[in-house]
Amino acid sequence: MSLRIEPRREISWRMLYLTPFLAVLLTVMTGFVVFMFMGYSPLQTLKSFFISPIMTGYGLAELGVKAAPLVTIAVGLAIGFRANVWNIGAEGQLTMGAIAGGGIALATFGQEGSWILPAMMLAGILGGMAYAAIPAFLKTRFEVSEILTSLMLTYIATLFLSILVYGPWKDPEGYGFPQSRMFSEAAIVPIVWEGTRLHIGALIALAVAVAAWVLMTRSIIGFEIKVVGQAPAAARFAGFARNRIVWLCLLLSGGLAGLVGTIEVSGPIGQIIPNLTPGYGFTAIIVAFLGRLHPLGIVPAGLLIALSYIGGENAQVEVGLPQGATGLFQGMLLFFLLASDFLVRYRIVLTRPAAAAPRREVAPA
């Protein structure tokens, strides 16, 4: 009896949707072993990672607070990944969006007006788009890899933010801390669940996911994106302009990341600080893949990764797990997912040599 691997004629849809669960299961099992080796009680640690954070209403709301930015960014990135456009600089576009939107909040400091928040969000979207336009221009005009340029721009954006918060935007009454003033009331996003921090960004994330789903499944542009990604030659033959798709994907993902930047500074943070996020722009890459690059799949994927953030913090408090554990598990989850993707395209077949026929009776299928 031997194992043989053969390619499937078509990808297995069942496996496509099963593998995320398999990957989560394998990650949890590995976590169990790792915790044991590190001298933590595995069950206790897993419980404080995955269960106790969401036993309260406040915990559930926090899950939404962290999932909203991840989902919004990941939806944009996933559309690009479908077209083979690898924007990995969402963190930088988020930062520029936060600077653009936050700039309006600081400029209108102390003012009232219902126009301020929409203006901030618009500025955030445009800021992220403008920043993503740089890799788009370099890619379409000079064939420079958007992977490297978008990532380099992230480092530049972080340094630019630091110039602002250490310099002109520093809070005059902030005792010299590198942070801006707290935004005034008109520049703070509304809360949707009283008594918690859950803000309107959660609803925006859901709306973005649904809109992206419609775009990808019901529009010609969505079709073009998929063809450009999967069959560039066919796309050229059909007359789909690749450059247009590159621009579209980068502007879309950059704009969404910029929007998230604005919402983060005007929501949970309430001011501009040097470290805006715990790496949402990068973690969103994991979320996009875990959600199978499908706008609706990204919603539960975002919730799960958000849970790993909250769970990581919680396990830090409850059992003293080091902070790096969260990143480790997020990376591991993506590994297992990519590995189990093998099952989507290949099948493992049990073959028995004809001579050694089994003597046991085989149950009828």
Place this chain on the structure above:
Amino acid sequence: MSLDIVVPVILTVISAATPLLLAGIGELVAERAGVLNLGIEGMMLVGAVAAFAVAHVTGNYMLAILVAAMAGALLALIFGVLTLTLVSNQVATGLALTLFGIGLSALAGAGFVGSPIAPLPKLEIPGLSELPFIGPILFHQDVLVYLSVALTLGVIWFLKRTRAGMILRACGDSDVSAHSIGYDVIRIRYLAVLFGGVTSGLAGAYLSLAYTPMWVENMTAGRGWIALGLVVFSSWRPLRLLGGAYLFGGVTILQLYVQGMGGIGVPAQVLSMLPYIATIVVLTIISAGPWRGRLDAPACLGKPFRPAT
């Protein structure tokens, strides 16, 4: 400028260039074999923390360097299993490797933050090290600096002059042809990826043992990505990579010196942006210039290959 200024400047340029050269030369070999590994940053970080931990606990620097190389190779092996055996997407897997490496190194290094070690000792060559000017530059460096140059020369010789090097390039330029002649493309790519892991681990070791002898989370600060840019800049030629690494070392040091001299009226952060801006500018010039057609990217770079069974 007098010699007493020039020598320290050249020394710091060398120390800034060495990690870029080490990481770049391994990636160059992997890419010549047709594999795009975006996980350099992760492998460097794990190499850095492994080297630091061993040096801190045992004080044995040779062992530290060896363990860093093995740690890098181990991460590269994960990448190889995923992309070569399980045919996963190389871009996605490389990103996963970087995220994994950042997390793993932060977790493993949590206990070492803030504890100092003595820097990696320089090798003294009696007589030669005391020579004026060339003595301190050529004959008073640590083992990793010599290794980085030796590896580069070795790779030049290997790719150009050896049969194995030609086979490796064949795998990168036409995997199907190499396979049909009877070469084991997957095995050769595994070896190339592992070599990349080893040199990335060494690059990390250089950062945490010699460049700044301490462990800080995320201490690579994008050097792995700059090394990736340098491989494109070099148009996959080792000698140009050497030049590129030293050019970028120069840019990094220029920025530090200007900051040290009290700046030139711009915030320090603007100067810190220089290496990243330079990477973008150089990549653009390389891709846009008249030599565009001679870029010579390996034809099968990043494409999955699985022999039919």
